[in-house]
Amino acid sequence: MTTLRCAAAHSEDPSPCEGAHAVVRVVDQHGDEATGCVHHAARMYASLVRPRVYPSPGHGGKAIEVYKRAAALAPFAWVNAAA
Ligand SMILES: [Zn+2]
Numbered sequence: 109m110t111t112l113r114c115a116a117a118h119s120e121d122p123s124p125c126e127g128a129h130a131v132v133r134v135v136d137q138h139g140d141e142a143t144g145c146v147h148h149a150a151r152m153y154a155s156l157v158r159p160r161v162y163p164s165p166g167h168g169g170k171a172i173e174v175y176k177r178a179a180a181l182a183p184f185a186w187v188n189a190a191a
Contacts, residue, residue, distance in 0.1 A: 116144025116152045121186035123147065131167040132174050135160045146170055150177035155184050 114129035126147035134149050135141040137158045144152060153159045153174055161178075163171040182188075 114144040114148050115142040116148040118148070118151070118155075118184075118186060121148070121151065123151075123186060128167070131164050131170040133162045133164060134174070135162070146173055146177065149174045150181060151185050153178035154181035 113125050116134055117123075117125065125145040127145055129145050130143040131146060132149045133141050133143050134152050134156070136156045142149075142152065143164065149161065150173075153161055161171045161174050163169070
């Protein structure tokens, strides 16, 4: 199944997006950034060194949600996932 996914979805992470695809922007320590859904943005955030997350316009609460979810995730959560 090939489904278009958000920009934060890692190429080796097979999980589908959750909700809208561009609710937050995740920025890494080098200033590179990707927009993503809550699910993939949280996984990306948990995998980066000193990341930042910003909500997209109209999605003010989503950055907090990503931050909270990421705190409960291991880096590169998809590597050892059974999913
Ligand atoms: Zn996604």
